Amino acid sequence: MTEMVYGTAAVTAGEPILPKWWRTLDKWTLSCVLILFGIGILLGLAASPPLAERNGHDAFHYVTRQAVFGGAALVAMVVTSMMSPLLVRRLAVLAFIGAFIALLGLPFLGTDFGKGAVRWYSLGFASVQPSEFLKPAFVIVAAWLMAAAQDLNGPPGRLWSFLLTVMIVLILVMQPDFGQAALILFGWGVMYFVAGAPLLLLAVLAGLVVLGGSVAYNNSEHFARRIDGFLNPEIDPTTQIGYATNAIRGGGFFGVGVGEGQVKWSLPDAHTDFIIAVAAEEYGLLLVMFIIALYCGIVVRSLYRLTRERDPFTRLAGTGLACMFGVQAMINMGVAVRLLPAKGMTLPFVSYGGSSLIAGGIAVGMLLAFTRTRPQGEIGDILRGRARR
Template identity: 80%
Template sequence: MTEMVYGTLPLRDGEPILPKWWRTIDRWSLTTVLILFGIGLLLGLAASPPLAERVGYPPFHFVTRQAVFGILAMAAMVVTSVMSPQLVRRLAVMAFAVSFVALILLPIFGSDFGKGATRWYSLGFASLQPSEFLKPLFVVVAAWMLAAAQELNGPPGRLWSFLLMTVIVFFLAMQPDFGQAALVLFGWGVMYFVAGAPLTLLIGMAGAVVAVGVFAYNNSQHFARRIDGFLNPEIDPTTQIGYATNAIREGGLFGVGVGQGEVKMSLPDAHTDFIIAVAAEEYGLALVLLIILLYAGLVLRSFLRLTRERDPFIRLAGIGLVSTIGVQAMINLGVAVRLLPAKGMTLPFISYGGSSVIASGIAVGMLLAFTRTRPQGEIGDLLAAGRKR
């Protein structure tokens, strides 16, 4: 139990890869992710059959596909978590270059699937959303740049990461996908702050974000429609927010019963962006609180392990990854209860979606690789040793 809580066991030379992986991995975080995915399959069984029947598929079409996506995501997570941080960084840089080119080419070869935003590539048997993979890969690349800037005579990594982030946010906003753009900006901002950015600069950036939001509101009907709907005190009961709000209200503390919910019959995105409404209606506040606690546990557990990490790159990349996952979950939940404007954003590991689930698996795999126990002096010990000199 001690090593699960504190992660202090030393590595043994010559130990096989899998036993070493199991002994050094953060098993609490790994278990949390597996539970979240299990909950996603459970909710998928409840939410997706009505939609499958409406579009002419077998009742469990979407659940079966989600299980396949989940197996691929878990495999990617395990394989990535076995890697060393250095190997994760090298592969992330190469994969980021591919994802970045795919993002740039979306206006030419992408598809909007009738949703008004060109975010996907149609592969025939499935679709691919480059921004889902770009998010965690950018975090690792930006962390590498920010960490390199802290070295003596290091490159201007802060400037490079800022320019790269700006370009990515621009292309995402052009789709338009303001939600993913906000996540990329937030992940970079957290890492930049941890890397030692002055508070005045961050305040200035916040002001710039507000200015860009005002510009987008005045020039984008898509963005303005979302904001107007959020600010309107009256909720149209025939909208997705209206259905979700009513479902959450009907669920109460313990829900109306498994399979007894009605929201899945009306919500077109009941298995994706608004899956928490299905959870609230059929299982009640109890399951919603469990989901929130699982995400909070993953975030806090990772933060605690990363505070003891002495490598700046690992610390920055890990904090950026877990912050992005946590904020994405918070945005999805906030939209469902109308605390935030409507935004098409999945709930990590729970919502249906191949790109989202697999990209989340890769992100957590990298996070687990960064938080594995390694033979190193803790950062507190290094600071104490420096004061004694």
């Protein structure tokens, strides 16, 4: 009866790990991720050669690197998706500690690569952005604390998770990296809401966010410049937003044709932050809508499978990962069409970027691990367990 209601599958004793993984995996989500990665390589072939030429590399230098980083990301995703929620939690706690320490060390050992924000460690052959790896690990740690707070005589996990969130947000704002700070705050807010937070408290927190934004606007030239540019009704055609807007408008429904786009020659970040503009110009609205459908499919499908999950930690962590993944994609595309202020944020699995690709692979691997079909226990056993409490 339980399997009919909750769609769980019986586990065969001694079943090999690979067949068991494949049978319990959400194959729709996996397929969407693989298609997004393929689209990222396709768009990289169009967007990155001009940058490679300007930097003195061969035409497909960045595409090759994206394929290598993407391959590592897919391996990390598959390996992580094979783990149990308990193992994911344990490793995520260690990863969070390491990423948090790395984040604290950025002001002393980090670099800004001329972009005005110290967010990276330069390794010579590559760079590492600690905040990308901090995001999925933070979601797991915050979900663990919130789930522990639901236990009888449990710790004040919600308060601890809030204090941890505030600490991380303040560190990110000091870089400054308002986009990643907003993602961290959003992910925590979603999990807090699912954990049963009162709406009044969430409204108060939203008010504090608005207040914090006002303070940042008055005290950060970097933040104020981007907000002013967003609110200005006139778009400077020589800015990245101007180039991207014109490219999207010129692409129309079917695009100007493969390789015929011009925006990639003008945008320095055509292969990263504004890759959706390249897609819109060369392939048109059809490809953009398909990409949006893929992201929506991953988020909706994951949330649907999580509704059948009874473990509070798994439900909270999976919800946070899915929503953060979807909102990052929304922010990237929203900036390109000028629905949101300019923010350097990659499009998951499509944009070029080693840290973004590998961290995204780990995050989706965690999500796949949480949404795998697993026995949920008999309803009578659960009711008897509650009665004993």
